[in-house]
Structures are given as C-alpha cells and as structure tokens.
Amino acid sequence: MIDKSSPIPAYYQLKEDIKKKISEGTWSVGQCIDSERELSKNYSVSRMTVRQALGELVQEGLIVRQKGVGTFVCETKVKQKDMMSFSEIVSRTGRTLETKVLQFKEIDASKELKDIFNKDKIYIINRMRIVNGFSIANEIVYIPCDYLDIKDKGELNGSLYKVLEEEGYKIVNSETSIQALLMEDKYKRIFNTKESVPLLKTCSKNMTAEDKVIFIEEAIYRSDKYLLEVNISSKGGGKLK
Template structure:
C-alpha cells in the first residue's frame, strides 16, 4: 500500500490512502477510524508519520479528533479557496445544488450603498443555497437594475455569475470582510435547524476586470458545512 522507495513522501501516500478509504465508505461519516497504533501496524510506518498524515486531514476538515475517544470522519464541508461562484464549487465537488429564492424585488438603493451604486433602483435578491437537500448558505445580493436588464425569479434558480456573463460582465475578484455570527432564532428558521451552531458571514464587493463593483453580497454560511480558505501573501517591498 505504501511505496517507501517512491519520491512521494510516505505521509502523503498515507494521507491519500486514508482519504480514498473514506471516499469508498470503508470509514463513514461519524465513524471512528483506526487508532494511530493500528494504522502504524497496518501500514508499517512510524506513529509520527501517521500523526502527520492525520494532522493534515484534520486541518482540511476531513477528520476531527475527540479527546479520549479517537479520530472521526467529518461530514464533508463545502470548501472555497478561489474566486469561483458557489454553483461552480458545488458542481466540481459532484454534489447537487438547489437555489431557493426567498425574496426578489426592486427597491430604492439603500443609503449605505449610494456611494457604490449611484442609481435609483437595485435588485434585492435573497436566496438559500441548498446542497444535497441541506441549506448551507443564505445570500442577500444587491445589484443595480441598470446593470442587468431583465432578471426574473426563474433565472435566479441558476448561477448569478452566469446571468452576469450574459450581460457582458466578467467577474475578476472580490473585496470581503469576514466575521463570526451567532445563530439566533431568525437564522435557525433560515437554515431549518433547532440547535445553535457558529455561522460565518462575509460582506463582499464583487468586482469586474475594469475595477467596477457589479454587486454587493452578504453571505451567511454554516461553519460546520462550509470552509473558506484565504491565501495571504506579502508583496515585495511592502515591508522593509
């Protein structure tokens, strides 16, 4: 199972094999996997190597350690690390997505958005993003009516990025703030749950290649179902 002569590190081979077993259902969601000692004997590698492989899988949200009990398989999270639409992420993961429109109307541009959108009217779009029959995210989007021409509720069951592409807008990047939110009664209703759990909320300006803000989005995600990976690099010459 492990080729110790391979240029691929042993811990990485081990990590891939454990992930493969989870995918095949050898260990199912919520199930405790073999102990470090058992894995060490099975794969004939050191416990330090086992610990390194398991540590990376824990960081990636594949496994979770419970003190005194063992290491368990996590319910898979939606993981976003690139500038992709939510629809693209789900499609690439092979899961099913349903967009449920909760609110769709034309409103006067909110005062806090006047500096961003100097227009009289904007669309307000409130949607739940349902993955494999479970609500993972709620998104509230504001986009100038002048940018989109005609949009109806039926179109919004698909990808907003694709709708914008139809109108000639190519999304380049976003500027976002991120914060943790406590699940209150309103969010319990939105997500259809009874127990409290942490939420992750982003407020984003979605920008095209010309530096124009196309829409503003407030997105709230179940943090037990969604992972946002942020890569930060220091620009050369920024600090001296």
C-alpha cells in the same frame, strides 16, 4: 502498502491512502477509522508517521479526533478558494444544489447604495442555498436594475455570475470582509435547524477588471459545512509590517 524506497514521504503516502479509503467509502462520514496502533501495524510504519498523517487530515477537515474515543470521518465542507460562484463550487464537488429565491424586488436605492452605484433603482435578491438537503448559505444581493434583464425570479436559481456574464459583466475581483456570528434564534429559523452551529458572515463588493462595482453581497454561511480559504500575498515582494 507503503513504499519505503519512494522519495515520497511515508506519512504522505499513508495520508493519501486514508483519503482514498474515505472517498471510496471504506470509512464513511461519522465512522471511526482504525486506531493509531492499528494503522501503525497494518502499514508497517511508526506511530509518529501515523500521527503526522492524521494531523494533516485533521487540518484538511477530513477527520476529527476525539480524545479517548477515536478518530472519525467528517462531512466534507463546501470549499471556496478562488473567485467562482457558489453554484460552480457545489457543481465541482458533485453535490446537489437547490436554490430558493426568497425575495426578488425592485427598491429605491439607499444613500449608501446610491453612493456606491450612482443609481436610483436597485434589485434586492435574497436566496437560500441548499446543498444535499442542508441549508448552507443565505445570500442577499444588491444590484442596479439596469445591470440585469430578468423578468422571472426563476432565472436566479442558478449562477448569478453566469447571468451577469450574459449581460456583459465579468466579475474578476472582490473586496470582502469576514466575521463570525453567533447562532441566534433568527438564524436557526433561516437555516431550518435547532442546532447551535457556527456561522460565518461575508460582506463583499464584486467588481469587473475595471474596478466597476456590479453588485454588493451579504452572505451568511454555516461554517460547519462551508470553508472559505483566503490567500494573502505581498505583490511587491516587500516585507509585511
């Protein structure tokens, strides 16, 4: 099954075939795949080739290796790489998204929010994002009341990005800080779990092309089910110091 005359490296061909088998259900989530020895024999490649293929699949989060036990298929994480709404991310993976609006309320802007928006009245929107039955994200958004023309919180069950685009605001940039959190009891209640799963917190200012801040978001994600990729580059082509 490995074309050794192909310019495509053997480890890459093997990796892609394993990925195909996982996507087709040959090996399902939690199932142990073939051992290194079996893969080496079945594909007529060296153990080193097998290790390289499996190593990259581990890095991609598709499998996990347990020493002395075997190699197991992981549950695929919700993966965010570019600027897009959580709704769009989940939709692209073909999974089911449910949104519970826990709070939609008009409040007086704090001094910090007033300094950012120069507005007196702010909406606070607290939403729980549930993917395939698992509570994955808790998002709290602060946005000036005159940026949203919403009467019913049910309108917030979908993408906030799309709602804002209908109001004439297109989000193209975000300034975000990221930190790890410990799974305290309050988070176990929020995420409806008894497990001590890893958490990721992001705080972001979301802006238009003119750098106008439209909303602030504080979000907490289950990082065992959500992956955030950050691309860092030196735009001027200079050296990083």
